[in-house]
Amino acid sequence: GAGVSQSPRYKVAKRGQDVALRCDPISGHVSLFWYQQALGQGPEFLTYFQNEAQLDKSGLPSDRFFAERPEGSVSTLKIQRTQQEDSAVYLCASRAERSSYNEQFFGPGTRLTVL
Amino acid sequence: AQKVTQAQTEISVVEKEDVTLDCVYETRDTTYYLFWYKQPPSGELVFLIRRNSFDEQNEINGRYSWNFQKSTSSFNFTITASQVVDSAVYFCALSEAGNYGGSQGNLIFGKGTKLSVKP
Numbered sequence: 001g002a003g004v005s006q007s008p009r010y011k012v013a014k015r016g017q018d019v020a021l022r023c024d025p026i027s028g029h030v031s032l033f034w035y036q037q038a039l040g041q042g043p044e045f046l047t048y049f050q051n052e053a054q055l056d057k058s059g060l061p062s063d064r065f066f067a068e069r070p071e072g073s074v075s076t077l078k079i080q081r082t083q084q085e086d087s088a089v090y091l092c093a094s095r096a097e098r099s100s101y102n103e104q105f106f107g108p109g110t111r112l113t114v115l
Numbered sequence: 116a117q118k119v120t121q122a123q124t125e126i127s128v129v130e131k132e133d134v135t136l137d138c139v140y141e142t143r144d145t146t147y148y149l150f151w152y153k154q155p156p157s158g159e160l161v162f163l164i165r166r167n168s169f170d171e172q173n174e175i176n177g178r179y180s181w182n183f184q185k186s187t188s189s190f191n192f193t194i195t196a197s198q199v200v201d202s203a204v205y206f207c208a209l210s211e212a213g214n215y216g217g218s219q220g221n222l223i224f225g226k227g228t229k230l231s232v233k234p
Contacts, residue, residue, distance in 0.1 A: 033221055042119075042206050042224030043160070056219055089158060095220075101167070102148050102210050102220040106160040 002026075004107035006092050012113045013082045021077045021110045025094030032075050033104060034067055037089040046090075049075060082114045117142045119209050121225035128197050129233050136192045136228045138207030144168075146212040149183065149190045150222065154204045163205075166190065168212065197232045204229045 005024040013019050025032050031050055035043035036059075046065070048056040051072040060067070064083075069075040079086055089111050093104040118141040128134045140149065151163040164174065166183050174181045178195045194201055208222040 031220075035222075040226070042208075042226050043222070044224070045221040048219055048221055056221070059221075091160065093222075101165045102212070102222075103162070103165070104220075104222065105162075106152075108157070108159045111158070 004092055004094050004105050006090075006107040006110050008110060009108060010111050010113075012115065014115055015084060016081050018078065018080045019082055019112060021079075021090050021112070023075045023077070023092030023094075023107060025073065025075070025092070026096075026105055027073075028096065029094035029105075030072075030097040031095040031104075032069060033093045033095075034075070034077050035091040035093065036061075037091055037109070039088070043091055046077070079112075082112075084114050087112055087114045117144075117209055117211075117223045119207050119223055119225035121205075121207055121228050123228045124226070125229045125231070127231045127233065130199060131196050132232075133193060133195050134197050134230065134232075136194075136205050136207075136230070138190045138192065138225060140188050140190065140207070140209045142209060142211075144211050148210050148212050148220075150208040150210070151181065151190075151192050152206045152208060152224075154206060154227070156203070160206070163192075194230075197230075199232050199234055202230060202232045 034046040037043040045059040049069045064080045066078045089109040091109045092107045120139045147168045149166045153161040180193045182191045204227045206227045207225045210220045
C-alpha cells in the first residue's frame with residue numbers, strides 16, 4: 001500500500017484482556033515509531049525501532065506494554081492485562097532511512113477502549 | 116527538556132474569519148525541527164509543514180501561513196479566510212535535528228488546539 005496501515009482500527013477489550021495492535025509501515029522504511037494519544041491530548045512517544053532493533057522503549061508506560069518488529073517491517077504493539085487507563089488511540093509512524101527533516105508518515109491509528 | 120505548549124485549547128470562528136493558532140516551544144538543542152499537523156475527526160495526522168531551526172523565513176501556502184520567531188520560541192500558524200473544512204485539531208510538534216542515520220527524532224507534541232469553523 002502507499003501509506004502506513006494499522007489494524008484493527010477499533011478494539012474494545014475487557015479489563016484484564018491482552019491485545020495486539022498491528023502496524024504495516026511504508027515499504028522500505030527503516031524507522032518505526034509508536035505513539036499513544038489519550039483523549040484530548042497530543043500523541044506521546046512510546047517506542048522506536050530501527051529495522052528490527054528496538055532502540056528506545058523509554059516511553060512505554062509499564063511492563064505490560066511490549067513491542068516487536070522481528071523482520072524489520074511489520075510491528076506489533078502488545079498490551080497485557082489491559083487497564084482502563086490504557087484506553088487511547090495508538091498511532092504508528094514510519095520514516096525512510098535518509099529522510100530529511102525527520103519526515104514521519106502516520107497511520108490512521110487504533111482506538112483502544114478498555115471496559 | 117523539550118516541551119511544546121499550545122495555550123489555546125479550543126477556538127471557534129465563523130467562516131471567512133482569519134485565525135491564528137499559537138505554539139511556543141522549549142528546547143536546549145541548537146538545531147531542531149518544528150512541525151504542524153492537522154487531525155480531522157477521522158483521526159489521521161496530516162502533515163502540514165516543517166521548519167528548520169536555522170530557517171526563520173515565514174512561509175505561505177495558499178490560505179495557510181506560518182510565522183517562526185526564534186527569539187520568542189514561537190511557531191504560529193495562521194489560516195486566512197477559514198472554511199468549514201478547516202475544522203480539526205491542530206498539533207504543533209518539535210524534534211531534534213541531525214543525521215537520521217543515527218538520530219532518533221521522536222516527535223514532541225503539544226496538546227493541540229481544536230478549531231471549529233462555523234458556516
